[in-house]
Amino acid sequence: MPRPQRSEQFDPGEVCIVHVVQRCVRRAFLAGVDRDSGKDYSFRKEWIRRRMEALASVFAVDVLSYAVMSNHMHQILRNRPDVCCQWSDQEVAIRWLRVFPGRRLEEHLAEPTENDVQALVRDKERLAEIRRRLADISWFMRALAEPIARMANKQDDCTGRFWEGRFKCQRIVDEAGLLACSMYVDLNPVRAAMAESPEQTPHTSVYDRAKARQGAKLASAAFDLRPTPTDEAGRKIRDTPVDEIRQERKQKQRNPTGRMIRRDGWLSPLTLSTDKLSDEPEVHTGGLRSSDKGFLNMSWKDYWELLCWTARQSAEKLNPRVPASLRKTLQTLGIDLSMWRDLVWNWQRYFGNSVCVGRPESIKQHAAKTGHHHHRGQAAVRSCFAPG
Template sequence: MTRPPRAEQFTPDEVCVVHAVQRCVRRAYLAGVDAATGKDYSCRREWIRRRMEALASVLAIDVLSYAVMSSHLHLIIRNRPDVVADWTDSEVALRWLKVFPGRRLEEHLAEPTENDVQTLCRDKDRLATIRRRLSDISWFMRALSEPIARRANKVDECTGHFWEGRFKAQRIVDEAGLLACSMYVDLNPVRAAMADSPDHSPHTSAFDRIEAGKGKRIESAAFDLQPIPTAEAAKQLRETPLDERRQQRRAKRRSPTGRNMLRDAWLAPLTLQPSTLSTDPQTHTAGFRSSDRGFLSLSIGDYLRLLRWTARQGVGGKKVPAGLARTLTALGIDASMWRDLVWRWKQYFGRSSCVGRPESMRADAARTKHQWHRGQASASTCFV
C-alpha cells in the first residue's frame, strides 16, 4: 500500500498535528559515531536542533516533540494558519525572506533589507502564496532538510542525496494518539539503548524540558526579526570589505539575536490550558516560537512521571501505577496495554498514515473518502 498524497493528510489551511520521520540514505551516520568508518558525526545533532529552533521562530509551525537519532530524526509538529492570519504583510514578508532570501543585490549581507520587505509586500499574489507556505508542514521540512544536506555534503566533500526521500508523515487525530506518539518519540534513545533514561537523552524534547525545569539556559538560535535599513545596507556594501562581511555573517548565524533563553523556550508548551478559547491562536510575542498553545491535558510533572516510569519498564514490565492509569483511561487508552503501545509502536502504527483511537481513525478515513486506515484493527487492542 503506497503512502497517501500529502494533500490527503494535511493542508496549510487547517490546523493539524503530524508525526514526521526523515531518514538518512547513506551508510554513513546522520549523527553519532559511525562504527564502519570511525568518523564522529555527533555535531550534526546540534546542527539539526538549532535549525529546528530557528525555523520555529519564524514559521507558523509549533514543534511539539522531537528526537535526533543516529540515522534519522523524529518530529511532532503542528501547523498554525490561525497564527499566520494574525501577522501583518510586512511580518509575513520578513519571515519568509529570513528563511528563503533568494538572490538579491545585497546577498553578501545575507539579511533582508527594508526595501526587500516592501518590494515583496507590493506583490500581493506572491504574498498570499507565501502566507500559505508559512503554515505548510512540507515547506517546514524542506527548510529543515535542505540546509542540513548541503552542509553535510560540504563537510564530507561529496555530492548527491543525503536524505532517503520525502519524509514519512502520520497525521495524529486525537490526544490519546498524541500522548502515545510523543512518548514514543521521547523514548527513542532509550528504546535504542543509547541512553538509560530520558534524563540522559540529549537532543530530545524530553531532555530539553527536563533541563529547562532546572533553569538551564542556552544561546538562542532564533532569527532576528528586524530588517536592515536600506541606507545602512548600502553603506555596508560600500565601506565594509567582503571578508569582514563574511565574518559578520558567520557571527550572526551563531547568535542571530544575542539572547539567551530557557532550553525548551522554542518548543510548544506541553500543557494545554483548558480555559483558553479554541479560537484564540495564542500568538507568541517573544520571538522564540509561533504560539503559546499547549498540546496535552497533562501537567509537565505528570508527563515526565509517566515518561520515566515507561522508560524503566520496557516490554513486560509492572502494572501501571493507579494515578497514571487513571490519566491514561481518561484519554481512552487501555492502561494494561500502555507499555506495549509505546515500546512496540511500529507493530501498531509503523505502517499507518494516521495515529489515534480506532473511532478517530475511522472518522479521519471518512474525511479522506476511505473506508479505513492501515493499523486500525491492531491498534484497537490498546484503546478502551
C-alpha cells in the same frame, strides 16, 4: 500500496498535528558514529536542533516533540494557519526573506533590507502564496532538510543525497494518539539502548524541557525579525570589506538576536491552558515560536512521571501495573492500562505502517473524511484501547 498524498494527510489551511520521520540515505549513521569508518558525526545533531529552533521562530508551525537520532529524526509538528493570519504583511515578508532571501546583487550581504520587505509586501499575489507556505509542514521540512544536507556534503567534500527521500508523515487524530506518539518520540534513544533514562537523552524535546526546569539556558538560534535599514545596508556595502562582512555574518549566525533563552523556550508548551478557549490562536510575541498554545491536557509533572515509568518497563524489568496516580489520565483517554507499555515500546507493530495515529474510532472517522473505507493499521490498534 503507495504512500498517500500529502493533501490527504494534512492541509496547510487547517490546524493539523502530524508525526514526521526523516531518515538519512541508506539509513547510514550520518549524524552519529559511522560504523564503517569510525568517524563521529554526532555534532550534526546540534546542527539539526538549531535549524529546527530557527525555523520555529519564523514558520507558523509549532514543534511539539522531537528526537534527533544517529540516522533519522522524529518530530511532532502542528501547523498554525490561524496564527499566520494574525501576522501583518510586513511580518510575513521578513519571516520569509530570513529563510529564503533569494538572489541579490550583493550576495555577501544576504540580509533582508526594508526595501526588500516593502517590495514583497506590494506583490499581493505572491505574499498570499507565501502566507500559505509559512503554515505548510512540507515547506517547513524543506527548509530544515536542505541546508543540513548542503552543510554535510560540504564538510564531507561530496555530492548526492543526505536524506533518503521525502519524509514519512502520520496524521495524529486525537489526544490519546498524541500522548502515545509524544512518549514514543521522547523515548526513542531509550528504546534504542542509547541511554537508560530520559535525563540522559540530549537532542530530544523531553531533555530540553527537563533541563529548562533546572534553569538551563542556551544561546537562541531564532532569526532576527527586524529588517536592515536600507541606508545602513548601503553604507556597509560601500565602506566595509567583504571579508569583514562575511565574518560578521558568521558570528551573528551563532546567536542572531544576542539572547539567552530557556532551553525549551522555542518548543510549544506541553500543557494546554485551562483559561483559554480551544480556538484561540495564542500568538507568541517573543520571537521564539509561533504560538503559546500547549498540546496535552496534563501537567509536566504527570507527563514526566508517566514517561519515566514507561522508560523503566524494559522486557527484563516489566511491571505492567500502571501507578495509581497515572491511571486516571490513561483511562480518560480510553487507553487500555495493560497495553500502555506495549503501545509505546512496540510502536512500529501498531502504527509502523499506518498513515494515521489515534484510537480506532478516530482513525475510522479520518478515513471516511478522506474518502476511504479504512486506514491500514486500524484493526491492529484495537487491542490497545478500551471500546469507545
